Amino acid sequence: MNTSNESLPQCPVARGLTFVGDTWSILILRDAHEGLTRFDQFRKSLGIAPTILTRRLASLTKDGLLEKHLYSERPPREEYVLTEAGRDFLPVLIMIGAWAQRNCDGNLARYIDVETGREIEPIGIDAVTGAKLGSRPMRMGLVQKGDDT
Amino acid sequence: MNTSNESLPQCPVARGLTFVGDTWSILILRDAHEGLTRFDQFRKSLGIAPTILTRRLASLTKDGLLEKHLYSERPPREEYVLTEAGRDFLPVLIMIGAWAQRNCDGNLARYIDVETGREIEPIGIDAVTGAKLGSRPMRMGLVQKGDDT
DNA sequence: TCAGATACTATCATTTTAGTAGTAAGTCAC
DNA sequence: GTGACTTACTACTAAAATGATAGTATCTGA
Numbered sequence: 001m002n003t004s005n006e007s008l009p010q011c012p013v014a015r016g017l018t019f020v021g022d023t024w025s026i027l028i029l030r031d032a033h034e035g036l037t038r039f040d041q042f043r044k045s046l047g048i049a050p051t052i053l054t055r056r057l058a059s060l061t062k063d064g065l066l067e068k069h070l071y072s073e074r075p076p077r078e079e080y081v082l083t084e085a086g087r088d089f090l091p092v093l094i095m096i097g098a099w100a101q102r103n104c105d106g107n108l109a110r111y112i113d114v115e116t117g118r119e120i121e122p123i124g125i126d127a128v129t130g131a132k133l134g135s136r137p138m139r140m141g142l143v144q145k146g147d148d149t
Numbered sequence: 150m151n152t153s154n155e156s157l158p159q160c161p162v163a164r165g166l167t168f169v170g171d172t173w174s175i176l177i178l179r180d181a182h183e184g185l186t187r188f189d190q191f192r193k194s195l196g197i198a199p200t201i202l203t204r205r206l207a208s209l210t211k212d213g214l215l216e217k218h219l220y221s222e223r224p225p226r227e228e229y230v231l232t233e234a235g236r237d238f239l240p241v242l243i244m245i246g247a248w249a250q251r252n253c254d255g256n257l258a259r260y261i262d263v264e265t266g267r268e269i270e271p272i273g274i275d276a277v278t279g280a281k282l283g284s285r286p287m288r289m290g291l292v293q294k295g296d297d298t
Numbered sequence: 299t300c301a302g303a304t305a306c307t308a309t310c311a312t313t314t315t316a317g318t319a320g321t322a323a324g325t326c327a328c
Numbered sequence: 329g330t331g332a333c334t335t336a337c338t339a340c341t342a343a344a345a346t347g348a349t350a351g352t353a354t355c356t357g358a
Contacts, residue, residue: 010255010256010257010258011179011246011257011258012245012246012247012249012250012253012257012258012259013175013176013179013242013245013246013249014176014179015249015253015255015257016245016246016248016249016253017172017175017176017245019249019253020245021171021172021175022170022171022172023166023170023171026162026166026170027162027163027166030160030162030163038304038305039304039305039306040303040304040305040306043305048347049346049347049348049349050305050306050307050349051306051307051308051346051347051348052345052346052347053306054305054306054307055345055346064252074355074356075303075304075354075355075356076354076355077304077305077355078305085251085252087283088248088251088252089248090282090283091244091248091272091273091282091283092241092244092245092248093162094273094282094283095240095241095244095273095282096161096162096165096166096169096241097160097161097162097165098161099165099237099238099240099241100161100162100164100165100168101161102234102237103213103234103237104161104164104165104168106159106164107159107291108159108160108161108164109159109160109161109289109290109291110161110289110290110291111287111288111289112287112288112289112290113275113277113278113280113285113286113287114285114286114287114288115285115286116277116278118277118278119277120275120277120278120282120287121275121276121277122273122274122275122276122282123240123273123274123275123276124240124243124244124271124272124273124274125271125272125273125274126262126269126270126271126272127270127271127272128262128265128267128268128269128270129262129265129267129269131262133239133240133243133244133269133271134236134239134240134243136262136263136264137262137263137264138260138261138262138263138269139260139261139263140258140259140260140261141258141259141261142256142258142259173315187335187336188335188336188337189334189335189336189337192336197316198315198316198317198318199317199318199336199337199338200315200316200317200337200338200339201314201315201316202337203336203337203338204314204315221335223324223325224323224324224325224334224335225323225324226324226335226336227336299358300357300358301356301357301358302355302356302357302358303354303355303356303357304353304354304355304356305352305353305354306351306352306353306354307350307351307352307353308349308350308351308352309348309349309350309351310347310348310349311346311347311348312345312346312347312348313344313345313346313347314343314344314345314346315342315343315344315345316341316342316343316344317340317341317342317343318339318340318341318342319338319339319340320337320338320339320340321336321337321338321339322335322336322337322338323334323335323336323337324333324334324335325332325333325334325335326331326332326333326334327330327331327332327333328329328330328331
């Protein structure tokens with residue numbers, strides 16, 4: 001993953017946004033999670049100009065969210081597949097979607113659990129306490145790794 | 150920008166991004182959650198050009214994430230405070246930050262639970278099943294409101 | 299040989315952003 | 329009541345990003 005940037009913001013939100021801070025990148029990741037892998041699939045799905053798509057795919061690849069993978073030798077063709085870091089972005093996508101479902105007008109699509117057939121209700125919690133994010137006071141701090149007081 | 154579909158995208162992610170699809174807007178919301186409310190506080194915190202800040206604050210206000218509030222009559226001064234929809238965005242901010250903590254290098258700040266003093270481990274779950282988001286197959290669908298099969 | 303598929307690049311007009319300076323309304327200090 | 333200061337902006341211009349469209353390169357199959 002790219003980290004050799006000039007000034008590294010210590011705020012994790014700001015740092016994350018240096019990788020996925022624009023609409024197209026996030027929509028590409030959304031489509032990648034839906035199974036799209038090829039240039040023309042993204043282009044048609046998003047209606048994005050090919051110049052922009054080229055640049056976005058290159059930066060997501062450089063940043064380690066996608067990787068290029070040869071899927072045909074003759075003719076040589078490459079596809080873009082999610083890396084581990086890219087797949088790890090799925091909860092963020094769903095939380096953005098859930099926010100929109102709660103706060104935006106319009107008949108938006110819902111997330112359905114395939115096994116139960118029921119609508120998913122995505123929430124963020126602290127895995128340590130189980131408390132809903134935002135329900136308890138929180139602060140930011142720098143912690144040494146392994147500091148297990 | 151054309152987010153692929155007709156006027157209102159049915160994909161909740163695309164729809165949400167029409168409101169918060171750029172870095173500055175998200176960083177303004179982050180700062181607002183940290184307690185900042187005034188033009189110059191945001192400007193100094195972010196190092197953003199005042200023209201851009203004016204536009205972003207106006208669009209966040211128009212979109213209902215912030216609202217202007219008179220905090221001094223003499224001289225007349227207004228501040229920007231989070232609305233309910235703006236406060237509801239906090240889990241998204243934390244999930245973005247948590248993604249960066251897991252996937253980006255650098256000594257990023259951590260989220261600390263003030264009561265326990267322990268580091269928070271933000272995860273997304275489905276409140277219905279309790280399953281971690283992404284751990285079970287999921288699909289998108291249109292559901293009638295009140296469809297409670 | 300020729301149409302078609304795929305994954306782009308080139309070009310250029312338009313839009314957006316960044317950087318800096320300046321403005322308007324008021325306060326406070328003397 | 330003059331001048332320094334605060335706050336919340338707007339004006340202006342240069343630089344960068346984006347969007348739209350056209351074109352290229354490589355290969356396939358008919």
